[in-house]
Amino acid sequence: MHDNEKNAFSSWQMNCPVSIPTNADCVTLAHGEGGRLSRKLIQERIVQTLKNETLLALNDAAQLPQVNGPLALTTDSFVVSPLFFPGGDIGSLAVYGTVNDLAVSGARPLWLTLSLIMEEGLPLVILDRVLESIAEAARQTGVQIVAGDTKVVPRGAADGLFINTAGVGELIAPIPPGAPALQEGDELIVSGSIGRHGIAILAVREELGLEPLPSSDCGSLLRPVEILREGIGNQIRCLRDATRGGVAAVLHEWAEASEMTLSIDERSLPVSPDVRGISELLGLDPLHIANEGTMVIAVKLGAGAEAVSLLQSLPESADARVIGVVKPRGIAAVTIRRTLGAEQPLDDPLGSPLPRIC
């Protein structure tokens, strides 16, 4: 074994739930080139693990039944580093991320595509573990992975494994009208405690040595969206999962789209003790840190309490809170009343201090 292979293995071992033997079989360039090895990889590993009849047909495109309604279509690529983190991995993230994008858009997720870009030398046990996570997340959310692609790039041309998922869903009435419909008095809600995904990634990557490690909120928003639709469907203005840029990015996008001021109260923000502690240590604001199973919701005036009560009946949204209100546009697009002190503008950063969190 070459030294650089040893290094590569040790970096992939980070937080990986399976141990990688020193003589592990690895992805080779030939696995990506359309010949026998490509077909073997696809048939024996990918289709075996994700098995469903559509994928088994191995056509250029999946043939799917008619959908009796309007469609939703979305895509996301995942480049998270490391590949495994407390609460999830790049595989579960790739399924939940796309399922959540469909769910918050008012759609029932139906089918996913899965495209893998692998670096030459990726241990196959890691690929297998990620595929099992994908299969489990697909089962849990009731979506089928019906089409796929695999590419292999030479060592050094990518970092381990990148995943793209695209998703098709069926839009279900009532479809939330979206941020341009926001009006004065609308209530702003988060579905759970914030900043957990970004902090979980940061804690693993920076080897902060915390015990226990903070865990990501990586998970499905299907049930929280469904309980809101059933309970107060006509009261919902908009929903958005608060991924990159965190809750603050969602609020700023909504403020821009509606030309209103979104005003939140720091004291009402659900923040877990570990997220709060690490954020303070590193000078980060949980409002700017990514979530992967937590959404922001805007509902009509008066519907906030019922929305929160519905959400709190589910374990994945037990920490839901009303965090603010929509006001006529003032001086700032988004304002926050800090625990100590007066209302002030909430920063809309150019970027974030956390690359590759999803």
Next chain:
Amino acid sequence: MHDNEKNAFSSWQMNCPVSIPTNADCVTLAHGEGGRLSRKLIQERIVQTLKNETLLALNDAAQLPQVNGPLALTTDSFVVSPLFFPGGDIGSLAVYGTVNDLAVSGARPLWLTLSLIMEEGLPLVILDRVLESIAEAARQTGVQIVAGDTKVVPRGAADGLFINTAGVGELIAPIPPGAPALQEGDELIVSGSIGRHGIAILAVREELGLEPLPSSDCGSLLRPVEILREGIGNQIRCLRDATRGGVAAVLHEWAEASEMTLSIDERSLPVSPDVRGISELLGLDPLHIANEGTMVIAVKLGAGAEAVSLLQSLPESADARVIGVVKPRGIAAVTIRRTLGAEQPLDDPLGSPLPRIC
């Protein structure tokens, strides 16, 4: 400017149709992190270039009208190196590749998603040029790009730019039954001269110094598929674009699915002089080299001549030929009668000598 930036620019300049100023603005990590710079990149460059109303809404998922029939869904990631080559670039390839997968599956392409994984330091002029190619290929094939995603990874964690497209189409009767339906006597056709894409990439990448450079067949198969459907729709057994692994990989997949022997004649293969010359020089077989706008077609006994005549009426398939026939399974899955000598098995290689051709 740092030395490594200079190096990065010179590698990206390879065959790039635009010149990159030494002080070019580049993609930064902040462009991928969901803050203001991300939104600016998406709104001012991506949405501006690809503009359509659905994308402009910038929702988590595109909302699309109902489709009155069964659907086709496909995905492909593109990691071609270099990004630009004679006859196309990673952008046009990403559109045509997915459009062609839908077309050969019997679907009319409707909507595409577009996901970009960019390396920190990618010059924005290159991104713009690729986006223009994407917009042009989408216009030319009548598809709309309705949803997207952008990720940025640190310098060295990817090589320039990777693109994923997923596509949704409407299946149109008659849908070709596929390779399991192949029967004795069925005729095998290629829609154009073979091996052009792989040879074009190889010639640029290896700086073979040829003049003129061989050009890729990168292009749309929509019209060739359409003319066959209209003319001999019920005579078609299966269609497949011969990408990675070339025509040989398609023949081997079909032989496996049908348990027949697919037998071709070397003398009938359309191969351009430059592809033939470079292949002989490098010891490659054009049958194993990738195409990006050329397909293999199987039609019922007796329909071959009409299929070829229809295809030859279009400039993009003017070199179509009947290349072989389906036989009961003999000793080999795929056989070839070489110009000199008897029928022999056609190799089914483990991989190919050409990584990152698409």
